[in-house]
Amino acid sequence: MSDYPSILLEQAVNQMASLPGVGRRTALRLVLHLLRQSDPEVETFANAFLRLKKEVVYCKECHNISDTEICPICSSARRDHSTICVVENVQDVMSIENTGQYNGVYHVLGGVISPMEGIGPKDIEIDSLVERVAKGGIDEIILALPTTMEGDTTNFYIYRRLQNAQSSNPQIFESSNLKITQIARGVAVGNQLEYTDEITLGRSIVNRTDFNG
């Protein structure tokens, strides 16, 4: 499949095929499906992504995607604000919320440390996590990152950063007695949280263990 009968068609296929996991043949099929829809339908399709990109807000507290400056979870009085669950991304927040096993708040890193992909600690929301903890009032940090090498590296890095913060600001942490835990390794090693079944994921929140750096 190479010679497209139209440059406009080829450009649309190129864009669709730029999505991860979408090959050129599938992209062509999806674009021709779109082309069979009405003008308003195609406009609604395209505008949904333009609006999301232009108007999306990240919660100032937890950095999750939100429609407001502070997301509903962070602004809820019914959530336990002394427990922060550290996750890689938005999907992980949704997955944990779906288990119904967690009532604390979140901190969305937006990635994990990955030297292979050139992602360092400064590229993800670790500084803001340390600042959040340094403000006081946090009793527990639950590390709920993927059980991969990158996740483990990030867990360890966050543990060290929090230890350093504790030793340089003992007056904050003395009163709060901060506990750092990680989700139980019921989650199969090498898996993404997003694809873990709800029972396993829920249990791994309940059976979280102390983190031994």
Added chain:
Amino acid sequence: MSDYPSILLEQAVNQMASLPGVGRRTALRLVLHLLRQSDPEVETFANAFLRLKKEVVYCKECHNISDTEICPICSSARRDHSTICVVENVQDVMSIENTGQYNGVYHVLGGVISPMEGIGPKDIEIDSLVERVAKGGIDEIILALPTTMEGDTTNFYIYRRLQNAQSSNPQIFESSNLKITQIARGVAVGNQLEYTDEITLGRSIVNRTDFNG
């Protein structure tokens, strides 16, 4: 996966999941991928579909997608304009072109007759095919529709329509000696042309047989 943290995100996921074969979980992954791209990249993505929908042209001769009123194949002097290959869609034109076995022109029906899906002869480009043949100068019609029940029904319907046109306008057809053929049934029964390997598809063009309604 139900409660999205943002309505904008949910709307974008709904749109992505409206594409055939894209589930909600995959849609979320694709949307979050888009969200990580730059503003201009997302604009290029969305605009490719808007432009295609607004500016797309269908060739007045063969009804294939085109950038010009008459597509490059129909306007080429090096193609044999006395042979028309009737196909279901754009992908089929691209697949046959890729075999390098065909030098005639095409007629893109834009579908096949399917009572189950409510697609009748008037919903696809059959009238325009009969008109094209009635103008004269056509020696052969190659029926290259999918080897499905719908494809066979459409083959048979086109055959009858062309026979009727011949008997009501004998003066046109007397001189031209119109032959109606179909691609050899080397294509596995039940398959779409789009997914047939090039060798089988190429051979089926070369070994086309007379159509015996």
